[in-house]
Amino acid sequence: MNYIALKMLMGDRGKYLGIVMGLTFASLIMTQQPAIFVGLMMRSYSFITDVGLPDIWVMDPKVQFIDDVKPMQDMELYRVRGIEGVEWAMPLYKGLIKARLANGNFQTCNVIGLDDATLIGGPPQMLEGRLEDLRRSDAVIIDKAGAVEKLGVPGPDGKPIPLKVGDTLELNDRRAIVVGIAKTTRTFQSQPVVYTTYTRAMMYAPRERKLLSFILVKAKPGEDPKAVTERIRRSTDLAAYTQAEFQKLTYDYFMENTGIPINFGISVTLGFIVGAAIAGQTFYSFTMENLRQFGVLKAMGTSNWTLLRMILLQATLVGIIGYGLGVGLTSLFGWAMRNTILAFKFPWELLVFSGVGVTLICIFAALISIRKVIALEPAVVFKG
């Protein structure tokens, strides 16, 4: 009977495609929108991920997320270094500084000052130049996206000419020479990222009494980073988080304090409702059109259980195809957008999420149809 069920379904091409399209749409919306959402939210803590090496981030207790810099005094670095279990502790400056481009335009940049000796906290991948080149006079390393898009100077044809190694720009009226181009993960605010040494960053930064943004800490081998974190908190009254904790703090801040989750939530819910409506309605009307055929099968001795299995099989098939197409389109979308500014991250959890959504739609569509078929009087077949 399974074969008959499938032929009934696929024989009516229009309806079949309608149901599959509805489910594809639902699956697409339920994966594509959350994938953008996840990508966007991951950008909120991408800088923490990029820094990578330290186990622990130490900061002012009032800091709420990575871009919420509340500077500390430099002496805090030495206090942290003195705590048991700390292998090393390095300063990190992070601040927004205006860059003056060659054509006179200004662009706000995210300036990162790395420990002069170790350069810990540098970019994850160098595309041109070397990280050590930062030790040269006035040296800065620019992230690729920033060099190409925001810091590029419009050429004669109007297209921006990317900043390249050897070019100069001004940071707070001081000369900076580009010695390298790095690949970094885009941040939430998408400002160009400018890496330099901590000492030089102090010169670029506007004068303030306190300038130390974060202290990056590595726990000694064999030490539990969580225990060291706790020790730092107790000993210094500063906030200390493991990398994962700091990522979560940042993520939670954006979730709770921005309208992003609710906006994406509305899109996903609408996608689910519209998909359910299209697929459910088309599946129901498909069943209604085949009601007489189901009546014939019933009259000929097919049980309600078998008919129910047939409908479930039909719903399962369209569900799998619709889900597959939707997920495939989302993947294709992600692939096509891989080199653009669009945030996109497609973790396996989204596959499960949309799979559950499509399953619910199919169950809903099958249920409203099954009800009609179960209640169908087989004697209907004798009505002309």
Place this chain on the structure above:
Amino acid sequence: MAELAVHCRGLIKTYDTGDQKVVALRGVNLDIHTGKLMMLVGPSGCGKTTLISVIAGILDQDEGICRVFGEDLLHLKQKDRLRFRAQNIGFVFQAYNLLPTLTAVENASIPLIINGMKRQEATRRAGDMLERVGLGQRLSSLPAQLSGGQQQRVAIARALVHNPRLIVCDEPTSALDHETGHHVMELLKAIALDDRKALVIVTHDARIFEFADGIARMDDGHITKLEDRQIEHHAAKETMDA
């Protein structure tokens, strides 16, 4: 030796349409023996379709007894009733009721598949049956690609493929022209009827009365007249011989 295929006594069936009750059968008595083609005739709304629905076990009577090959379908468990219907009853409908997305051979194989036969074997046997009804060349045709007469022959093949003992037909010729209708009846009588099978046909079509062994004339939920056409044929033959 003819066996009692259908035995109905005092059948009453009422439809509740909400604001009024319509009595479709008012105490119908009817016996149909194997080897016989019984026609139920009468005006629209007289209860013919209700009667074959009860006989076929797809509608429950309110009162009375209806036994098919000795089985009281009303009192069978749902599962047993379905199995009985699947194994013993073949259906031919006025509107053919072929599944439009299935080919002729797939349509004809449905009763065998319902009875649990493997698809390959069912298809082979359905193909043989379609050969018998003269559609051996159209096995892969969809119903929409067949004429009305051909579709009805597929429906007949479907009704007979599982070798049921009772075949119920609802207006099998009403959608066909006279000649095609005649062919369909000849075919039905030739391959559907033998000593262990009975055929019940509901019809308005007086042109096919000549094929009946018995005619039950119905009106207003009653059988008003029961004609034994075989006795009449026999009497007519004797008169002619004399």
